[in-house]
Amino acid sequence: MSRNLELFERGKKVIPGGVNSPVRAFGQVGGTPRFVARAEGAYFWDADGKQYLDYVGSWGPAIVGHAHPDVVKAVQDAAVGGLSFGAPTEGEVVIAEEICKLLPSVEQVRLVSSGTEATMTAIRLARGFTGRDLIVKFEGCYHGHSDSLLVKAGSGLLTFGNPSSGGVPADFTKHTLVLQYNDVEQLARTFAEIGDQIACVILEPIAGNMNLIQPSQEFVQALRGLTEKHGAVLIYDEVMTGFRVAKGCAQGLHGITPDLTTLGKVVGGGMPLAAFGGRADIMGKIAPLGTVYQAGTLSGNPLSVAAGLATLKLIQQPGFYETLGNRTARLAQGLAEEAMKAGVTLSTDSVGGMFGFYFSDKAPKSYAEATGCDIERFKRFFHAMLDEGIYFAPSAYEAGFVSIAHTDAMIEQTIAAAGRAFARVAG
Numbered sequence: 529m530s531r532n533l534e535l536f537e538r539g540k541k542v543i544p545g546g547v548n549s550p551v552r553a554f555g556q557v558g559g560t561p562r563f564v565a566r567a568e569g570a571y572f573w574d575a576d577g578k579q580y581l582d583y584v585g586s587w588g589p590a591i592v593g594h595a596h597p598d599v600v601k602a603v604q605d606a607a608v609g610g611l612s613f614g615a616p617t618e619g620e621v622v623i624a625e626e627i628c629k630l631l632p633s634v635e636q637v638r639l640v641s642s643g644t645e646a647t648m649t650a651i652r653l654a655r656g657f658t659g660r661d662l663i664v665k666f667e668g669c670y671h672g673h674s675d676s677l678l679v680k681a682g683s684g685l686l687t688f689g690n691p692s693s694g695g696v697p698a699d700f701t702k703h704t705l706v707l708q709y710n711d712v713e714q715l716a717r718t719f720a721e722i723g724d725q726i727a728c729v730i731l732e733p734i735a736g737n738m739n740l741i742q743p744s745q746e747f748v749q750a751l752r753g754l755t756e757k758h759g760a761v762l763i764y765d766e767v768m769t770g771f772r773v774a775k776g777c778a779q780g781l782h783g784i785t786p787d788l789t790t791l792g793k794v795v796g797g798g799m800p801l802a803a804f805g806g807r808a809d810i811m812g813k814i815a816p817l818g819t820v821y822q823a824g825t826l827s828g829n830p831l832s833v834a835a836g837l838a839t840l841k842l843i844q845q846p847g848f849y850e851t852l853g854n855r856t857a858r859l860a861q862g863l864a865e866e867a868m869k870a871g872v873t874l875s876t877d878s879v880g881g882m883f884g885f886y887f888s889d890k891a892p893k894s895y896a897e898a899t900g901c902d903i904e905r906f907k908r909f910f911h912a913m914l915d916e917g918i919y920f921a922p923s924a925y926e927a928g929f930v931s932i933a934h935t936d937a938m939i940e941q942t943i944a945a946a947g948r949a950f951a952r953v954a955g
């Protein structure tokens with residue numbers, strides 16, 4: 529029996545589903561999850577010692593490659609000085625200054641330990657700042673697992689959310705409006721009708737949780753204009769896109785100044801560090817200054833801050849994003865070329881170090897289009913690539929991630945492997 533299977537069977541006895549986050553269980557693709565024994569650069573080795581080229585990278589954090597010597601040393605050096613104090617440290621000031629330097633829209637920032645905490649608090653802050661209850665999200669966007677965000681579109685014009693998870697009372701989602709990504713007309717109609725009741729709109733500025741879906745410039749411009757006009761707080765949830773798609777994040781690519789931004793993943797370099805920040809007048813409402821409460825035992829802990837600072841230094845090296853973006857674009861192009869050769873219908877897209885591929889004739893622009901892709905063929909392709917030693921996200925509704933450690937040769941090796949995999953799934 530493979531060690532992966534043995535560990536999975538053992539794990540399921542003591543951990544629900546054998547995993548500590550649902551997507552890791554291979555539920556959509558079937559088969560046995562690969563238990564990572566160790567990772568370095570672009571690779572990880574599973575419990576059976578098999579090597580994989582990793583295009584998940586911990587769902588985004590590993591942008592400089594796994595176990596980068598600078599990041600590991602920074603964490604080791606921090607660890608010998610103590611792991612957590614529950615008291616302020618110099619490093620927290622330094623990384624807050626760094627984030628504010630990199631993101632002009634962020635005048636003040638608060639560190640937390642997960643993206644869920646960051647978005648949950650950003651929404652509470654927007655509600656506290658505006659005195660309004662209603663929030664808006666978009667179908668197919670994921671912002672972590674806080675109750676008011678676990679909603680699916682309701683029926684009817686103003687699609688107030690229905691809980692998408694067990695254990696979430698309807699009362700907890702009745703103030704959450706779910707609109708369609710990239711639907712400018714619905715957005716305008718909604719704001720015309722109830723814009724002055726809306727506390728905030730939270731957006732994945734480049735969606736990565738219904739596969740990669742880019743917004744139209746018209747959509748992001750309309751969203752910024754309408755929120756400004758109606759006094760609603762615009763929250764750019766850049767937990768995934770932050771320092772992933774560009775040094776200036778998605779807001780830099782869009783030329784949009786959001787009121788609040790949430791960060792995670794890359795900003796912590798793989799350690800538990802996330803953040804929310806933005807306009808000083810809004811951030812001034814958070815405790816201990818204001819009445820909006822938020823707290824965290826491990827917020828800003830020295831090891832996460834050390835990993836984050838080391839990572840933020842590495843991504844600012846000259847040419848980092850040009851190289852990363854070119855390699856990612858080459859991967860997307862190569863996948864499309866190989867699929868065409870095999871007669872398989874495939875579209876691809878990429879932004880910075882993030883990519884998506886879709887078994888459909890065009891890149892989806894909405895949740896409905898994303899769910900219309902050929903999932904069965906995706907599953908077969910996923911496993912064919914796993915056989916080739918290439919690890920893509922185990923879900924058709926996730927984006928892929930390239931690190932700076934993925935060399936041109938590795939990208940070409942992946943494209944060649946995809947050619948063989950497409951041939952297996954054609955027809």
Ligand code: KE4
Nearest residue numbers: 549587642643644670671672737765767768
């Ligand atoms: P965490 O609580 O998982 O740190 O962050 C939640 C979150 C918030 N906002 C966005 C845009 C996110 O993508 C996420 C988490 N992303 C998923 C990837 N689809 C994490 C992977 C998982 O759930 O295991």
